[in-house]
Amino acid sequence: MQVRGRQTEGMGPAVGSPPRVQGGAIFSTDPLLCASHAPGYNTWATCGQAQDHLERGRAPPRIEGIVEQETYVALDLETTGLSPERDRIIEIGMVKFTPQGVLDTFATFVNPGRPISFQITQLTGIRDRDVRDAPTLETLLPAIRSFIGKSTLVGHNIGFDISFLAAAGLRLRNPSIDTFALAGIVWPHAARYNLATLAAEMGITPQASHRALEDADTARQLFLALLERARQLPLSLIQDINRLAEGTGWPLAGIFRSIEHARTRSGFARATLADQLRAKGLLDYSGAVALLEDVEAVEEVTPAPDLVSFDIEAQKALFLPDGLLAQQFPGYEFRPQQVTMLEAVAETLRDGGVLMIEAGTGTGKTLAYLVPAAYYAVSQGKRVVISTNTINLQDQIYQKDIPDLQRILPFPFRAAVLKGRSNYLCLRKLQTMKQSRQLSADEVHALVRILIWAQSTATGDQAELMLPNDTDKAVWSYLSAESETCLNEECRYFQRGSCFLQRARQRAAGSHLIIVNHSLLLADAAVENAVLPEYDCLIVDEAHHLEDATTKQLSFHVSQPAIEQELGWLTGSSRGRGFQGLLHEAVALLSPHLAPDSRAELMRLSQEIAGLAEQVRDAAQSLFSSLAAFAEHQNDTSGDYSLRLRITDALRVQPRWSQIEIMWDNTAVLISGLRERLRRLGQMAVEAASLDDMEGLPELIRDLAGRAEFWNLIQSEVTAILTSSRANRVDWLEILPEANTASLHSAPLHVGEMIYEYLLSRRHAVVFTSATLRAGEDFSFLRERLGILDAREVALDSPFDYRASTLIYCPTDMPEPSQPFYLASVARAIEQVALALRGRTLVLFTSYHQLRKALELVGPALHEAGITILAQGNGSSRTQLLQQFKESSDTVLFGTRSFWEGIDVVGPALSCVIITRLPFAVPTEPIFEARSEAFEDPFQQYSVPDAILRFRQGFGRLIRSHTDRGVVVILDRRVLSKRYGQMFLKALPSCTVEHGPLDFVGHRAAQWVGSRS
């Protein structure tokens, strides 16, 4: 007690380096705890010693607004795994503190009564012998309870720790603050949100990580740093947050309440710059948005022959061994293929037409097309659009390659990145949602994050924000700048020049190069080029994805959750969640301005819409449940994760289907009624607008029209899907087993004509490029899929020496994938390779089912050998798995379809790629099946070339630099036993190929990787 009193009075310092944990001990500076240690435990430090330890460190930040007497306990546990039910605690660390300083610490190992896995020991350094003599959790619970007392708990993902203690019988009712959640709110630009990264970004240097006391103390320091950041927020924003959070039970509400309380109580509502500007009317509600510099007045893109001429030889000279690139970029390597590509692209831009150019890995194709594009755009005064499949590549080009070129090219040029509307924040909708009073705690959390982020973002681009859960995504989807609800010129944010989307488009209009992704390119095509400014030439990178991207862009799908969400936004009655809704807003806005008769009609309409919305919700629920039951009844389709059932005329004549049609007819009547009433409500708003100039009315009119249009689309598309076949569409029903929900889909059957019509026929020049454009010896497969009638075709080999660097090993005694023991053999091969190379292996599967089975078979042996398996589908995102794979040693990565491309691990961290099976599409997948029907020999003409493209992508994961070396193991015997198998091998660069016994694979892999040619 004395220690605590002295520290509180003395405003004790923060922990600089907390005590190390030693075996089997409770460490506490609390004399009560010191005295109450169970007999037999070793006390590591006396209270005085520990106190000395705490005296070091820096002064704590001043935290206004936090009740000074409030005591917190930062808590962290180390455990044997992630499941509170199945796993056990092995170490506990706690730091008791106030904002003024540390009061006490508590640390102990815990005997889990079971062995600690290698991975956990690897992660934490805690071994079985460390915990063997430690107390059990049961004996520690009274001490833990006593230490925590009534304090507020603080921790990173604190729910995890609380749930472990609860599973052990300690049900804590204390308030808790999750630093992960708080960081997401007040530090929206963090690169990552794990404890170590956040601590580093806040200038906190942890003593160690993945140890309980150290992590608890890092969480304490992070908490204080985050509080300080929260205190810096504008008072008006804090007041908005408190109003939104009122009565919602949002766990972080207390922090913002106390900050506001302290400011107003002190009589010094400390005016930040933002507050002062807001008071003067110079700042928008959304913070710094109005402070952004005006978008430069849009400069015309006009010819500038005085700056540069379109001289192809001059461009080639830049890439020569003594050229400008070699002078400016350390480590630059001259690659003849890159110059050949530049020349082909430049000639196409100059002469017009279509170029298909395949450039193997390592060619440096981005610069090979950016340089001629910049020369062309500036000299001719014509925009060039560059389209990528992924936003990642789009960002990489815009953030790295373009600035590099702008720095070194002998003339200035402008470039802009433009994304789809849903990537940008709509300020008008943010303002509307901010007025809401009926948000759930999760929605408040998501909205507060976006509000705070809106203070500092210059782009309003969602890529800057982490949206980890479904509520975040749902709130974003409401707040994004979707077209149905955009007021364009009528919007006040548009008029003030603060609309993010508008600003991005203005920047694009004034740029020579515009970097987009395929979905925006196609959205532009779908609306007759109304999204992008006029452009002359197009370069499509990652062009092998264009057919899928076009298909996706022109697809439709609807599910029960989508309907629920729409109804929730309309009525604010989404099963007790959601904000007040558009209907409420319409009544509040219109009724004061209407004559009594019209007001009565408004109230009647409003009640009818609310009633119909409920009926539509129930009818849709019954319909989708029946669809799910129908699909399960028909479950003769393959597909091991989700069930996809193609809806054909043969299916539509089944008796059970007629019941579904009847249900839909009834639902459609309700939707018609809802739609008509929304239209009438919209008319009333238009009439009111003609009489009165009410603020918010144009937005309301647009929103109502958007909602009516939504229901119109649902009605027409679902009617078409359920009742009749259309010439160029394929329809299907999909069930996600884990969610047990059905969804209806339709997609275009052929997209080539549309690509030709909108992308090819209207441009002076179009370049398609990728590392994989050929599905055999020529470009015919992709040319036909993309509707390319005539093109110059160039294939450039990779500059890498594959024969010297890459061994392709094909076991000769593998069973075929359909035969017994195939999976057992796959597991044997993985085990041998992983043991021989100590991990460093990427295993590519074609299905989750196969991946999980292999994991079960090979997991225990690799675990025993200390090799970690990172597997897709274990809860971590693709990015997290890749990051972990790159950073860890002794690791194997298991992935399915999305891992066959886009993985770029340079160096020995990836020394082997195992292709478990040739990546044929599932023949019953609806779009694939429907497209197959157009071929005489679907397997040879469609399945094989489609799989070869994917196979080449998978192969391409291995060698990413001149110095890489490794093995590709192909475990699908069909490459040897089938005639078409040879086509797969022939599609690869010339490597060293060996056939041999399965049991030799590990030895040979180690030999190859270990040797140097």
Ligand code: SF4
């Ligand atoms: S112009 Fe459209 S996207 Fe921009 S703020 Fe207004 S409504 Fe939102």
